[in-house]
Amino acid sequence: MAQLSLKHIDKIYDNNVQAVFDFNLEIQDKEFIVFVGPSGCGKSTTLRMIAGLEEITAGTLEIDGVFMNETAPKDRDIAMVFQSYALYPHMTVYDNMAFGLKIRKLPKDEIDRRVREAAKILEIEEYLERKPKALSGGQRQRVALGRAIVRNAKVFLMDEPLSNLDAKLRVQMRAEIIKLHERMGATTIYVTHDQTEAMTMADRIVVMKDGYIQQIGSPKEIYNSPANIFVASFVGSPAMNFIKGSIKGKTFVYGNNVLEVPEMFYDCLKDYDGKEVILGVRPEDLHCESIVSETYPNMKVDFTVDVAELTGHELIIHGNTEGQAIVGKVSARNEISNHQNIKLYMDGSKIHFFNVETEMRID
């Protein structure tokens, strides 16, 4: 398998539009990396540059220490899985899987061995003689994966492979891809705009926006220590709440509400006394329970409920505090109704502070 090294990669199109800016990333052997970000953030462009389908304007791409910028896509030993089931409609499953190897002129025995081995891994042995139209969406996507597996490539690139599937099947295929990665151990780069896919599948996530890397980290790091407001708001559903206020001594003041800043933030906020900052708190870190109110009695938020949505075991409460809209996620055991005034308590160990101007995390 393979290690990838991307150093100072830029992509500038002929019309001077820059799609990717100074992209730096070291990918370890067998790692599962997910590029995530909104449409147009440069994630697919980066993937296509790794595949060799787009020219690299500046910077270097190395696979296992070998300079790859000028190498033709076919010589990069990379297999790609695309959006939409991407199969030849008139060929059988077997022929679809074998086709890439046939045009590389591999011996028939070898092709047969690889196709049957991949079919076994993907549990599609009984469908080998069927044509794609006789398969379900999930089965077709497995065949598409099979086409990549038979290549025995060093690196797997997956460009939103589940985005055309319905929600239920997507969850199922997500698990299958994780299992497949564990079994094969291939270095994999997976592009998605779906933060749930990123969080559930990745060893490390690369969050991108407007062509720039915003943060690289494990799903836990990205969730618990977002580097800036964009990452904080992009990951998590419902998104993190942001409350604008200012630091006054050891307190955070917004409107008439005063919160006591937990001791762990004293050091990093010492330069912000009297200045505006943004406090970030995830909906699930707002609580009604007495255990939190007893631990953080001075982290009280007066909350006016606009709408309370019952999702089953949870209650999503939309409302505002001091005129700033926030969302809370509390246990459905709490009796909360629309237009009610309640008190919520922030878990002081889970709050974040961001610089108003740079929008970067303060720590």
Place this chain on the structure above:
Amino acid sequence: MFIEFLFDYLTLCIVHICGIIIWVMYMYYLFISNKPIDMTTFELTLNSVIEDEFDFVVYDAYSGHIETGFSISTFLKHQLTLINSDLGQSIKILGTPKLDDLSMYLLKHILKMNSPYHSLADAITISLIQNDEATKQLFLHYFDHVNKELIDSILSFVEHGSNVLLVSKLLYIHRNTMNQRISKFTDITNLDMRDVEHNQLVYLYRLLKDNTNLF
């Protein structure tokens, strides 16, 4: 009825099958890559994935065209990414009804466009969005060889949802006359008005012609 059907469907090049003269609508698929293409493997691959016969013409190491007597636009739209992945190349294709200056000009432009396959109408639209003056000028003269009455009838036809009955009423002509004009237009331009891509091309021409002052 059968002959009428054939005439309705097929134009331009004549082939003889069992003594019946059939007009065949030719399509050209111009291809280009920014890296040299392994032409032998590319042709072999196309032979395996396109079930009918086609001509394969190479211009240089980077480009050429595929000539077919049938449309493979939908196929290419869906399968070109897959073909590129099997070939390990990044080939882009422009589907066009004729090998003219505009198509040859746009061939180089599609290299910079995102999708691997573009119809002529797609490529023109993207170029116009990019304010490409040469595309605008070439396209404004695209139907110069078609007489005014004929092109006006066809523009009305596309403007009114390609509805023969409706447009023949509006133009005070018999629907057969309108059908004949459409066939004549197809003869002259190699554009089949039932083909969405071709229809879009004429519609785009109408929009450009009516709004030239905006560009």
